[in-house]
Amino acid sequence: MKTPDQHGHFGEFGGQFVPETLMAVLAQLQKEFSALKSDKRFQREFQFYLREYAGRPTNLYLADRLSRHLKRLKVYLKREDLLHTGAHKINNTLGQILVARRMGKTRIIAETGAGQHGVATATAAALFGLKCEVYMGTEDIERQALNVFRMKLLGAKVIPVASGSRTLKDAMNEAIRDWVTNVRDTFYIIGSVAGPHPYPLMVREFQSVIGKEARRQFIKKEGRLPDYLLACVGGGSNAMGLFHPFFNDRSVKIIGVEAAGHGLSSGQHSAALAAGSPGVLHGSKSMLLQNADGQVKIAHSVAAGLDYPGVGPEHSYYKQIGRAEYVSVNDREAIEGLKLLSRAEGIIPALESSHAIAYLSKLARRVKRRATVIVCLSGRGDKDVAAIRELI
Numbered sequence: 001m002k003t004p005d006q007h008g009h010f011g012e013f014g015g016q017f018v019p020e021t022l023m024a025v026l027a028q029l030q031k032e033f034s035a036l037k038s039d040k041r042f043q044r045e046f047q048f049y050l051r052e053y054a055g056r057p058t059n060l061y062l063a064d065r066l067s068r069h070l071k072r073l074k075v076y077l078k079r080e081d082l083l084h085t086g087a088h089k090i091n092n093t094l095g096q097i098l099v100a101r102r103m104g105k106t107r108i109i110a111e112t113g114a115g116q117h118g119v120a121t122a123t124a125a126a127l128f129g130l131k132c133e134v135y136m137g138t139e140d141i142e143r144q145a146l147n148v149f150r151m152k153l154l155g156a157k158v159i160p161v162a163s164g165s166r167t168l169k170d171a172m173n174e175a176i177r178d179w180v181t182n183v184r185d186t187f188y189i190i191g192s193v194a195g196p197h198p199y200p201l202m203v204r205e206f207q208s209v210i211g212k213e214a215r216r217q218f219i220k221k222e223g224r225l226p227d228y229l230l231a232c233v234g235g236g237s238n239a240m241g242l243f244h245p246f247f248n249d250r251s252v253k254i255i256g257v258e259a260a261g262h263g264l265s266s267g268q269h270s271a272a273l274a275a276g277s278p279g280v281l282h283g284s285k286s287m288l289l290q291n292a293d294g295q296v297k298i299a300h301s302v303a304a305g306l307d308y309p310g311v312g313p314e315h316s317y318y319k320q321i322g323r324a325e326y327v328s329v330n331d332r333e334a335i336e337g338l339k340l341l342s343r344a345e346g347i348i349p350a351l352e353s354s355h356a357i358a359y360l361s362k363l364a365r366r367v368k369r370r371a372t373v374i375v376c377l378s379g380r381g382d383k384d385v386a387a388i389r390e391l392i
């Protein structure tokens, strides 16, 4: 079955749970986006910016010392950390800003939690001289002062959100509210494979460059397909970007790694797939951390980019049909993962990506014979070193 269907359903998940005023805009975006998918000029333009500006293709690097340390695994790292701005998010913001330009929009808005998506959006907006306003919870503004400053340097305006938990989910609520009011000139760039249809599809499409390259590069190096794919899952965009091009390769086992924070039993984590239940958040149905009354819980992870109480609907679908397995790694283990890769390979990974790295040690104990694995190294750790210093 081809997913999503025309209304954006991935099995029972996904869809468009939005106010009526947004339905027309979503329909227009859907129409525009499906036309652009087969528009050669648009695709050439997108490829041009990915290559010349962002720095694609990224390397598929054989982590030899890490592999020897893990013994049973031969580990390849997909180096999204080498991209401009230091993470995979730029793939998506470049794609969406080109769609916005095609639609004649002059104002860009975005939500941000840790500020990474805000910075990637402000970067793309600066590149095309578009006005950019980023919604951010006041709690996050305090925690992520440096990214707030980065966005301002890039010419964006940061709008503080003081409602609710004053974090990412509240920023997203405000961004949606803004969009409803200003749809005529405004384009909303969502940062992960979440939100109402067609966003999960669109973001998957733009991030799939990760998996398409990795698949080609791996076959060239090994002459076959990998045994495993491994990626961290916040909203799920770097993971879906890697996973989707391998969906039909049934021999390839897919593992997503969620953040277990202080542990699943502590209630302070971000593992929506492992410990959540189906619900509606930000315009789509997916697995969600919520209480018995359907109120969304506050998520926690040491990795700010994984700190989201929901997850993209397609991951909920992958889990339900058994195409992927979802595991979790806690804060302490993730920090060990960061140290491991730093020392074994001279690469300091982002705390988010460190969750995937940390799971390698567990996977090595699970496999019966030597296996190959591609890990999505979603970002670099420079942004995290100050925080890590307090934690080690």
Ligand SMILES: *Cc1c(COP(=O)(O)O)cnc(C)c1O
Pocket (backbone or CB within 6 Å): 087, 088, 089, 116, 117, 191, 192, 193, 232, 233, 234, 235, 236, 237, 238, 239, 305, 306, 350, 352, 353, 378, 379, 380
């Ligand atoms: C934002 C971010 C993530 C989490 O987002 P996904 O949509 O789950 O990919 C992971 N890694 C890095 C480096 C990030 O900046």
